[in-house]
Amino acid sequence: MRRGRGQKKKKTYYQKRKMCRFCVDKNLQISYKDFNSLRYFITERGKIIPRRISGTCAKHQRKLSSAIKRARVISIMPFSVSTS
Amino acid sequence: MRGYELCLIFHPDAGxxxxxxxxxxxxxxxxxxxxxxxxxxxxxxxxxxxxIKKQTKGIYYFLSYMGTSAILNEIDRLVKFNESILRYSTVRLDEDEAARRSEQANRTPAEEPEEISNPVTEEETAVQPKTTE
Structure with a gap:
């Protein structure tokens, strides 16, 4: 098997389209009191994961971010996590 | 009338x-x-x-109610300078959520406080037989 010049194999990356978790499962509720469901949407540092990475739709991302911010105020979620 | 939810975090040593x-x-x-x-x-x-205020623990209470915004000022006055409360916050509920909660309240007004106290006693009674066997 010889490959001539200029016949480089092109790599093609396919990425599965991310779906909004809350649109797929309508029963999922966004609640600022529920830490366990919100924690998937923050980083280890406590930052809110942008929707281009998590795949949530605009509507639900808005609700999520306000829920996370509310949870931070009542100390259910951290504002920041220091890594030492 | 709107639905609100008040979260209260009490001092861990509060009686x-x-x-x-x-x-x-x-x-x-x-x-x-x-x-x-x-x-x-x-x-x-x-x-x-x-x-919060040098405390690492807190006692959580949530109080949801229907009412007018005049109540908010009143709650502010009661809660703001109380030393046994670490933090409080009021959140306005969606109309659906508020309606659902008021429905629940109408259905079972008396049962809720019992549910809280029951699990503790059940655990205690469940543990004892094992030790005797």
Missing amino acids: EDTIATILQNLNEQIKKHKGTVTNTEKWGKKFLKYT
């Missing part, structure tokens, strides 16, 4: 009597302003995610 009196005062004030308490939730002592 049950002081908590009870504060909650009772709040209930009275809400009733005075023609509001109705639809649901009270007790989470108990939990670790805080960051320290």
Whole structure:
């Protein structure tokens, strides 16, 4: 098997389209009191994961971010996590 | 009338009597302003995610009610300078959520406080037989 010049194999990356978790499962509720469901949407540092990475739709991302911010105020979620 | 939810975080050393009196005062004030308490939730002592007033633990209570915005000022006045309360926050509920809670309150008004006290006693009775066997 010889490959001539200029016949480089092109790599093609396919990425599965991310779906909004809350649109797929309508029963999922966004609640600022529920830490366990919100924690998937923050980083280890406590930052809110942008929707281009998590795949949530605009509507639900808005609700999520306000829920996370509310949870931070009542100390259910951290504002920041220091890594030492 | 709108639905609100009040979250109260009490000092971990606050006695049950002081908590009870504060909650009772709040209930009275809400009733005075023609509001109705639809649901009270007790989470108990939990670790805080960051320290508030040098405390690492807090006692959580959630109080959802229907009422007018005049109640908010009244609650502010009651809660703001109370030393046994670390943090409080009021959140306006969506209309659906508020309606659901008031429905629940109408259905089972008396059963809720029993549910909180039951699990503790059940655990205690469940553990004892094992040790005797």
